[in-house]
Amino acid sequence: MGCAEGVLMVGQYYPPCPEPELTYAISEHADSCFLTVLIQDQVGGLQVLHENQWVDVHPELLSEHNPPVYRETALRDYLTHFYGKGLAGTSALSHFRI
Template identity: 35%
Template sequence: MLYGLVSEALGLRSDHLASIECFESLRWVGNYYPPCPQPELALGAGRHIDPYFLTVLVQDNIGALQALHENHWVTVPPLEGALIVNMGVFMQLISNDRFKGVEHRVVATGVGPRLSSAVFFRPSKNYKNKPYGPVKELLSPNNPPLYKETGVLDFLACYAKRGADVNSVLPDFRI
């Protein structure tokens, strides 16, 4: 499973993130962007970082997804059969900044319509008040926790209030 690969990339057992209920629920979103007659004047979706642990995205052959890399917007070229995996803000919190939330946007195009499909991996609503913080196995005297524990509902409320910019959300949870 995908969560096994992410757990292993963090240096954890392959079932670790599943065992702490990070991937108990999925949310699916389908996006439709009609062709834009003046794409230079519009955005398909503004810059943001997804709030949950992980997002898996399938985009069509038109593309238009861009990721922020070293303060420059880079177009993510569509590749047939490929999945795009973005880390979310909550993954940044529990990984103690080992993984960074991916800031991205969708630019408008005159070509279209554009379709994409995203699946967000998140805890179950049964765990909405469960405290999540930096994974203890990732911490050490040389790598102390950067964030306090928070429940998913509190985190999402802050995300909704502050906006989807990681620089405006995570400071509220810094120790």
């Protein structure tokens, strides 16, 4: 039927580290997916680079006061753009911004 074509789900789990002072966080990167779901605890962790500052993300749903900032797109179109732009450490989302 093709309804699941291009569907991919990746799960990550990072258990608490007994010696966090000896570890490093993941380096800055752009996710390849169009949607990232992060279940956070009291530590948090998801940040975005906004105006050269790393800012904590507190996920919010769309509303009248919080309208979408990206145009609707198909996963296939997003992935085509993402893999076509190359790995420059830049987000593919700017291409879809309203």
